[in-house]
Amino acid sequence: MESVIVAIDGPSGTGKSSTSKAVAAKLGLSYLDTGAQYRAITWWMLRNGVDVADPAAIAAAAGKPGIVSGTDPAAPTITVDGTDVAAPIRTQEVTSKVSAVSAVPEVRHVITELQRSIARAAREGIVVEGRDIGTTVLPDADLKVFLTASPEARAARRSGELKGKEASDLAATRQALVARDAADSGRKTSPLAKAGDAVEVDTTDLSLQQVVECVVTLVEEKRAGR
Ligand SMILES: Nc1ncnc2c1ncn2[C@@H]1O[C@H](COP(=O)(O)OP(=O)(O)O)[C@@H](O)[C@H]1O
Numbered sequence: 001m002e003s004v005i006v007a008i009d010g011p012s013g014t015g016k017s018s019t020s021k022a023v024a025a026k027l028g029l030s031y032l033d034t035g036a037q038y039r040a041i042t043w044w045m046l047r048n049g050v051d052v053a054d055p056a057a058i059a060a061a062a063g064k065p066g067i068v069s070g071t072d073p074a075a076p077t078i079t080v081d082g083t084d085v086a087a088p089i090r091t092q093e094v095t096s097k098v099s100a101v102s103a104v105p106e107v108r109h110v111i112t113e114l115q116r117s118i119a120r121a122a123r124e125g126i127v128v129e130g131r132d133i134g135t136t137v138l139p140d141a142d143l144k145v146f147l148t149a150s151p152e153a154r155a156a157r158r159s160g161e162l163k164g165k166e167a168s169d170l171a172a173t174r175q176a177l178v179a180r181d182a183a184d185s186g187r188k189t190s191p192l193a194k195a196g197d198a199v200e201v202d203t204t205d206l207s208l209q210q211v212v213e214c215v216v217t218l219v220e221e222k223r224a225g226r
């Protein structure tokens with residue numbers, strides 16, 4: 001069977017990672033979490049004392065970290081200069097700085113080229129999830145999906161992941177999420193946006209399983225139609 005490229009974009013908490021991993025596993029495709037790559041470069045900047053409020057300093061360092069993504073959907077990995085950063089890239093510190101770092105054009109250039117080379121190397125095909133995959137990284141993708149969900153649903157999903165935290169965190173989670181959406185949608189270089197030819201799926205009232213089935217069906221329809 002010919003290789004297939006699927007782009008899944010949308011804001012935080014819409015289900016991109018869970019959906020993409022499950023779809024890739026079901027269809028025997030590779031999987032790439034591009035947000036993890038932006039988190040990894042942000043982690044490296046913080047670790048190496050780069051002032052993340054200074055776009056020129058970020059730009060000058062953008063090519064330095066060696067980021068490697070493992071694309072098995074059953075066990076995705078991410079390393080920076082050989083160090084496993086899967087856990088440290090999820091800290092609050094990284095989450096709060098990632099939008100600023102990923103808005104710098106030099107960072108986007110480096111990471112976009114890396115993403116394209118990973119997609120080219122995937123023999124069976126790949127599911128790539130992020131913010132600008134359908135619009136900028138892989139505009140020729142076979143299928144583009146744009147996931148949405150209400151801010152309330154997204155905040156509830158995210159705070160459900162923070163074990164042991166109190167319900168009062170929900171409001172703070174929602175606020176941080178909406179602020180990050182605004183930063184990611186408002187930046188100049190390849191903002192979070194729905195591609196004109198993307199299929200929009202509102203996941204607010206759908207289970208993860210329903211979303212996965214919907215995307216698998218869309219991929220199968222695309223394959224049958226060519
Ligand atoms: N349709 C859904 N219904 C309920 N919970 C979901 C759904 N899709 C994802 N989730 C849960 O919401 C959280 C965020 O999902 P994730 O895939 O990480 O989103 P994103 O990658 O878009 O930020 C996870 O805990 C996931 O299990």
Ligand SMILES: Nc1ccn([C@H]2C[C@H](O)[C@@H](COP(=O)(O)OP(=O)(O)O)O2)c(=O)n1
Nearest residue numbers: 012013034035036038098102130131132184
């Ligand atoms: N293709 C992408 C993917 C992520 N980013 C940036 C913007 C996002 O706020 C951060 C983190 O992305 P990630 O997908 O890990 O976000 P969530 O934790 O799922 O909310 O990276 C981007 O600019 N372009």
